[in-house]
Every structure is written in C-alpha cells, then in structure tokens.
Amino acid sequence: MGLEQLLPAIADMTWQDLIMIGVGILLIYLAIAKEYEPTLLLPMGFGAILVNIPWSSALTQIDPATGEAVQGILNIFFDAGIVTEVFPLLIFIAIGAMIDFGPLFRNPSLLLFGAAAQFGIFITMIFATSLGYDLREAASIGIIGAADGPTSIVVASRFAPNLLGPISVAAYSYMALVPIIQPLVIRLLTSRKERLIRMSTTGHNNKVISKKALIVFPIVVTIVAGIIAPSSLSLIGFLMFGNLVRECGVLNKLSLSAQNELASLVTLLLGITIASTMTAERFIRLDTLIIIGLGLFAFIFDTFGGVIFAKFLNLFRKEGNKINPMIGACGISAFPMSARVIHQMGQKEDPYNYLLMPAISANVGGQIGSVVAGGIILTLIPLFA
Amino acid sequence: MNKLSSYAILFLALFSFTNCSNRISNPPLVINEVLVINEENFVDDYGRRSGWIEIFNNTAKTQDIGGYYLTNDKSDPKKYPIPKGDVLTKIAPHHHVLFWANNKPYQGTFHISFELDPDRENYIALFNESGEKMIDEVTIPNGQLADQSWGYKMDGEKYAQDGTLLLTLLDKVTPSTNNFTLDKNEKVEKFRQNDKFGASMTITSMLVVFGALILLYLVFRTSGKVSSKLKQKKGERLSISKEGVTTSSGPISGEVLTAIFMALHEDQNEIHDFENTTLTFSSVNKNYSPWNSKIYGLRELPRR
CATH class of the missing domain: 1.20.5 (Single alpha-helices involved in coiled-coils or other helix-helix interfaces)
Incomplete structure (x- = not known):
C-alpha cells in the first residue's frame, strides 16, 4: 500500500x-x-x-470508488446561507438592532458625508472595468470601499460569487486597517490648521430625541427606499427592521437577542462559510492580488471623497462654523472605529478638541450610506450588464 | 347603406385574417443545423467524426420523434426509422437532438443509416410515423467546406415573415446548442461606447446616493423639528395642568456633571476602592432546609 x-x-x-x-x-x-x-x-x-x-470532508468531494458526490458541510452552509443571502441579511437585522440613529437626529447635516465617502466605490468600479473586469465583477470589487462586510458579501454573492473569497477577505481586512489607512490619507489631504478646527456641538449633544421619531424613522426609510429602489429593500429593509425592534421599546428581549445571540451565531457561521471559497485554485491567482489592491484603492478614495467634500462645504461656511475636514473621513461604514480614529487624531493635534460626537454622527451616516450605495448598485448594475 | 358598410368591413377583416393564415409557418420540428464535412468538429460517443443533423423542437410541448423517419432520398421516405421507446427521442420544448450521419445504425438510436455526401447536394427530410407526411425538409448545397454548418440563425425560424427561406451558412458551428448565442451584451456594449470612462455612471450613482441621503436628511430634520414642537406643546400643557410643576428636559444639571467627572477622575487615576466580589458557600446553623430534604427529590405516587 x-x-x-x-x-x-x-x-x-x-x-x-x-x-x-x-x-x-x-x-x-x-x-x-x-x-x-x-x-x-x-x-x-x-x-x-x-x-x-x-480531500477535506468539509468540502464536497467526489468519491473515487462510486463516482458520487459526497456533500461537504461548508458547501451546504454556502448554498443555504450565502447563495440565498440569508446569512448577511440576518447580520443586517443584528446591525440594525445595534445602531443608534440618535446622533444623526442631533446633527442630520453630517449624514451627507455618508454619501460623499462612497465615492471610492464608484471610482473603483470604473478602474476595475478599465482593467477588463466585467461590470458585475467591478461593482463587487468596488463595494469593498464601503467598508461594510455584509453589504460586500450580498453584492459579491449576487454579482460575482467566484470572487466572494478575496472580496470578503479584503473588505474585512481593510475595515481592520482603518487606524492605519485613514490617518495617512487624511494627513496628505489636510493642513494642520484644518485639522485643528473645532466643531461647535453646543445644543446638538443635549437635544432630546423623541421616541416616536426614532420609531417612525426606520419605517419611513424603508418606504422611501422601497419606492426609490425596490431591489435595495432586502438590505435596507432588514437593517431598518432590526432598528425598529430596538427602538420600539416593547421587544427588548428580541432586540438583545438580535444584538447578541443572532449576531454571534450568524457571524460564527458566516466567516467559516465564506472560507469555503478560499481554496488554493480559486485564491492563488493574480486576480486575488489585483482585487486586494483595488479594495485598498476604493478605501483610500472613500476617505478622499469624504475629506474633499468637507473641504468643499467649508468654502461656503463662515469662519467659526467650519467643519473639521477629518470628519468627512468618518462617512465610511467602519463603525465606531473610524469615529474613534478621527477623534484621536483630533486630540493628538489639540488635546482640547473633542470631535467624537460629530464623528459618530458622520459614521452613522456612513453606515446608512454604504447600505444605500449597495442598494443602488444592486438596482443599477442589472440595467447596464 | 350602413348595413352594407358593416358587411364590407367584416369581409375585409375576414380577408385579412385569411391572408394571415396563408403565411408560411415554421414546422413544429425543424431540421435546424446540418454539418456535412466533419474534420475537426464535434466527436460522437464512439470518438469518431462524421456529418450530423440537428433537429429542433419548435413547439412549447415535448415531442417524441420515436417512430418518425429521416431520409436523404425523396423516393424512400422511410430510409431511417428512428427507434421507438428510447427516452432520448423525447425532445423537450425548444430543445435539440443530434443525429450522426455515419451509416452505422447499429451504434444506437442517434446513428442513422446514411451518410452526407460532400461531393453533391444533400437533401434531408423528416417524415411522420406513417412516412406519408413530411414534417420538414432541407437541401444543403454542393461544395461544402469542412467544419462549416448550414442552418437557421435563430433556432426553428425557417421562414421570414414574407416567406423567404432563411437557410444560411452559420457563423458558428453549434451542435446540440442554440444557433443564436450571445457573445456580447448589447446593453454593456452601448454603455461602453457612450460612457468610455464610466464617468456618467459614477455621477449618476453618486447623485442617487446623495439624493437618497438628502431625502433622509430632510426626514431627520423635519421629524426632529416636529417632535421637539410636540414636546414643547406637551410641556406647556403639563405646566398649565399641574400649576407650576414643570418637567425639565434641558441641559444636564451641575450635580450630574460633577458626578460624571468624579467617576472619570477616579477611573483614570485608579483611585477607586477595591471591592471584594468573591462568592462563597458557608454553612449555617440550621438543621432543616427544604433544599436538603430527600422527600422533595422523590416522585410522589398518586394516593389510592
């Protein structure tokens, strides 16, 4: 033998x-x-x-003796949870239950940074298309820039399931690398004087938000999003459903379950299931390196979009009412990491500059913005490709 | 006069319908693609190459061609009887089957009893079970080149609307698959032509994202304003009804702020006192407790 x-x-x-x-x-x-x-x-x-x-039994293998396929558990999970988009959408319920939209109600204008910081997604799409990627693949690569893992998974599993492995690895790695990537880009784009700008938060922080407003908000957003882009409803709808469970006040047990048990259980399965696409023949390719590079490009241009948008707005704002351009970088979805990083950067320049509250508001805007951008991609791409 | 004109209209309508029915319709089973000289093309299940004939089910129901006849001779319509009882002769709606013209009918249902002749015109016909009704026929012209097939650009579309035969040399040889396949997406091509750098797509997408978030901003702003106004009104009502008793929703009081800063100061300077949080068991001087009674651990039997 x-x-x-x-x-x-x-x-x-x-x-x-x-x-x-x-x-x-x-x-x-x-x-x-x-x-x-x-x-x-x-x-x-x-x-x-x-x-x-x-010959890992975790993957489907063909039995050489009988020629029959023996189902692997990870393939079963993949078909049941990723192909059907069940896992990422369940995560959206959990995220919705975790998000507090209060800071945005206090300072709604910062929501717009959530749109500006999605610039990287679309510019990367163009770049990826020019490199020869099909529009669907390019959109899936671009969405890495949203810094939103579940949205990346939903878009990639629908448009480029073959690239799901590298896209997920890139998305989650760059989310983790926010403290390294963002300060570098911000320093390149801003002067010290701009970084020292203090933002007046008087009045915003103490504003009491009514419970009714917090309850009505997810319902209104779902209806509006449904009318504008029905195909984005699975993303936005599940996020808002989770948020409604949180804010309604009568489902505290469910809200806690969504935030803890549901999030933990699905995350546990999500990671290991995505890994089923990380086989050598799929992963060790030039494509993977290119995708990881494009993901970084998207991430950098998201930060760029947010910071430049803040600088642009400052052109029209009076002295004393200017926005610290670093806040623009919080328009990405990496919550609360991005806000924390910006707050720390601000304190490094001036220990008495507290940027945490506006940074958190912009960061919550980024969470909404990334989901909206994902929904827009799900709606627009089938029209073109 | 009125009656006369209505009769005329009816006659015209009938005439036009009759005209429609006179249009040549496509057969239910079409000899869809034929390859006469096979040098480097599709290989049969015996690993050999020969000419082939593809038949397409042009209807929306499954057609069983078992018992039908294929021939290349007008005077002998029953030249090759397609065997009955083979499940593979049932052609699903808008699907194909392929017959190998290798004159080896003993090799199976799809190997027919004649060959296609590269040196002359090839007539091929499909007859029904009685061999009397011709379902479809085709004539492939002489002078064929190797590995080039003749057929219809769109599967099953033998005639144009004006009755012209659409038989042509195909761009691609597509045995057992659609003659018309999409190599490129027209929408994508148009999009690429009109928007070479994808700028308009980026602008559109960004505008939509901005538009959606501006809408959300308005929702936030108006709902915030409405709710604060409602609160104000409620507060006014409360203060009137309770005569002097007012609820405060203003800034945090100085005491609360002091307490928060004291807590933060203690935490940062680690001057918070240590508390023993160990849980333990210790025996108590009590002889009986329901927790150690064995009676409660036993199952009580029903009383008789």
Missing part, C-alpha cells in the same frame, strides 16, 4: 495548498495578536485551513 492510499492528504498536497494554510494561520494571528476584526478573520482563517487540506 503506497502513501497515496495511506495518507492521501499528504500525497495530494500542493504548494498552493500550503500557501493557503499559511494564509489561514496569518489571518488567525492577525485576529488574535493584533485584534484585527477577530470575529470574522479568525473563522475565515480557520476555514481556510479546513478547506485547503486535500
């Missing part, structure tokens, strides 16, 4: 498999040692190891 029969996994192991196992270990290391999005990167890293051992 040869090695092939005794230990088929070793006999069939290729260098690509070994690299992918290394990638899996790296993701686990980053998740544990550096705490880079551990909830997603750790399951994805472990999943990458699981699917790159030859």
